[in-house]
Amino acid sequence: MSEQGPTASGRRVTKGAQFDFITQPVNLPNGQRVELDLVSHPGASAVVPFLDSETVLLIRQYRFAAAGDLVEIPAGKLEPGESPEACAVRELEEETGYRPGRLEKLGAIWTTPGFCDEVIHLYAAFDLEKTEQRLEPDEVIELVPMPFAEALNSLSGPIVDGKTATALLLADRATR
Amino acid sequence: MSEQGPTASGRRVTKGAQFDFITQPVNLPNGQRVELDLVSHPGASAVVPFLDSETVLLIRQYRFAAAGDLVEIPAGKLEPGESPEACAVRELEEETGYRPGRLEKLGAIWTTPGFCDEVIHLYAAFDLEKTEQRLEPDEVIELVPMPFAEALNSLSGPIVDGKTATALLLADRATR
Numbered sequence: 001m002s003e004q005g006p007t008a009s010g011r012r013v014t015k016g017a018q019f020d021f022i023t024q025p026v027n028l029p030n031g032q033r034v035e036l037d038l039v040s041h042p043g044a045s046a047v048v049p050f051l052d053s054e055t056v057l058l059i060r061q062y063r064f065a066a067a068g069d070l071v072e073i074p075a076g077k078l079e080p081g082e083s084p085e086a087c088a089v090r091e092l093e094e095e096t097g098y099r100p101g102r103l104e105k106l107g108a109i110w111t112t113p114g115f116c117d118e119v120i121h122l123y124a125a126f127d128l129e130k131t132e133q134r135l136e137p138d139e140v141i142e143l144v145p146m147p148f149a150e151a152l153n154s155l156s157g158p159i160v161d162g163k164t165a166t167a168l169l170l171a172d173r174a175t176r
Numbered sequence: 177m178s179e180q181g182p183t184a185s186g187r188r189v190t191k192g193a194q195f196d197f198i199t200q201p202v203n204l205p206n207g208q209r210v211e212l213d214l215v216s217h218p219g220a221s222a223v224v225p226f227l228d229s230e231t232v233l234l235i236r237q238y239r240f241a242a243a244g245d246l247v248e249i250p251a252g253k254l255e256p257g258e259s260p261e262a263c264a265v266r267e268l269e270e271e272t273g274y275r276p277g278r279l280e281k282l283g284a285i286w287t288t289p290g291f292c293d294e295v296i297h298l299y300a301a302f303d304l305e306k307t308e309q310r311l312e313p314d315e316v317i318e319l320v321p322m323p324f325a326e327a328l329n330s331l332s333g334p335i336v337d338g339k340t341a342t343a344l345l346l347a348d349r350a351t352r
Contacts, residue, residue, distance in 0.1 A: 014190040014197055016213035019291060021190055021197035025238050034314040036240050037192035039215060040290070041331055063289040064202050064212050066191060107331060109338035111288045112237040113246055115215070118288065131292055138210040155283060155346065159295055162285035162338050169333065169345035 010035075041118035045088035046075035046163045048106070048124045048171045050100060056148050056168070057096055057128075062140035071144055071154075073168070074160040075120065084108075084121035092125055094134045095141055101127025106170040111162060122167040124174065148172075186211075217294035221264035222251035222339045224282070224347045225274060225301045232324050232344070233272055233304075239314035246332075247320055248337040249344070251296065260297035261282075262327075268301055270310045271317055277303025282346040287338060298343040300350065 003172040011024040020040040027033050046109045049057040056073075063070050076091035078084065085103060093099050135141055152172055187200040196216040203209050225233040231290075239246050252267035254260065261279060269275050282298040311317055329346055331341045 008336065009254070016197065016199040017211035018213045021213075021215075023191065023192040028240075028314065028316055028323060029238050030316045032313045035193035036314070037194045037197075038241055039197075062205050063286070064204075065214055065291060066286055066289045066292045067293075070286060072289075105333075107333050107341070108335045109341055110239070110242055110246065110335060111338045112292065113242045114249075116288065117239060117241045117243075118291075120338070137208045138204065138212070140204055142204045152349075156350075157281075157283050159284045159286060161289060162287045162342055165283070165285055166338055166341045166345065169342065169349070173328075173345070174332075 004147075037115050039112075039116040039118070041077070041116055042080070043078045043084070043118060044075055044120045045078065045084045045091060045123065046073050046120050047088045047092045047100070047103075047123045047125045048073050048167050049092055049096060049100070049128055050148075051128060051145055053175075054148055055145055056151055056171075057098065057115055058144040058146050058151065058164070059095055060142040060144050070161050072164045075163060088121065088123045088125070093131055094136075094140070096143060097131055097133035097176070098125075098128040099131050100125035101129060103176070106167055106174060109163065109166055120163050122163065122170060124167075124171045189271065190244040200217045211260055213291050215288075215294070217253070217292055218256070219254045219260070219294060220247050220251055220296045221254065221260045221267060221299065222296050223264045223268045223276070223279075223299045223301045224249050224343050225268055225272060225276070225304055226324075227304060227321055229351075230324055231321055232327055232347075234320040234322050234327065234340070235271055236318040236320050241320055242335075246337050248340045251339060261299070264297065264301070269307055270312075271315070272319060273309035274301075274304040275307050276301035277305060280350070282343055282350060285339065285342055296339050298339065298346060300343075300347045 074095040250271040
């Protein structure tokens with residue numbers, strides 16, 4: 001379904017498959033009036049799952065926008081009313097089939113504050129208990145256990161996932 | 177200006193003020209056919225400018241999507257035909273009024289591969305030479321020199337800019 005139209009304020013909203021895309025006039029603090037695009041996003045959580053103190057569980061995931069597979073940490077969007085922590089636990093279990101005994105907050109990032117209001121909450125997960133993976137129809141995911149040191153050393157390229165890089169590097173600082 | 181319409185393939189394109197927003201059917205590697213949103217982005221460069229070995233030059237920037245100011249590293253979109261390195265030099269000079277004597281690549285990240293094809297190329301800049309700041313009408317920017325250690329210690333919250341976190345942490349690893 002698609003829907004679009006100008007409003008009295010000059011605000012135009014396009015409903016996409018997952019997101020609303022809004023173009024609107026904005027008054028900046030410097031007195032300028034400009035037109036800006038905004039992708040409206042519910043926020044998300046992402047988790048660095050530690051299988052043991054030296055091994056993280058990454059996922060290889062097909063990403064249409066990247067025209068191929070990326071190696072990432074498990075992550076997903078907040079459901080309505082869901083806390084970031086509950087989202088982290090749910091997404092970790094759905095995508096990997098592991099439930100965390102303990103979750104530690106690493107931080108939170110604006111992924112693209114120039115055009116999207118998404119905040120991703122970042123966690124490390126410990127004491128994992130095996131349950132069952134439950135993928136969505138649009139998820140193509142393979143589990144990739146990897147030495148933490150190797151994951152950290154792969155962040156300088158060629159192109160890596162941003163939330164994954166931030167979370168792994170913050171987890172490294174937190175556990176040093 | 178706004179423009180939207182379905183195409184023969186079911187692909188709908190909305191032209192925003194800065195970006196195209198595309199909703200389209202996609203055949204996944206698992207055989208599923210799903211409808212996905214994509215923000216079409218030219219890519220970007222971002223730079224950690226080192227004023228000296230212990231001080232970085234950050235910017236405080238108004239971000240409509242974040243409903244306030246964020247402290248970030250200088251960054252901006254690639255112009256048509258522009259190399260990531262040339263973009264880094266240009267954006268650094270425009271936003272801060274400094275030209276780098278030396279640029280080192282830190283890595284590159286997909287900022288939001290779930291719905292956008294943006295790649296940001298990350299650099300560290302050294303041997304800065306003072307020139308002149310040249311802001312765009314939509315940029316509201318204040319220079320924030322900060323001890324590198326303080327910048328690194330502020331990344332655990334409350335909410336920070338993603339590319340800035342990744343680049344500072346990669347610069348820390350590269351200079352350790």
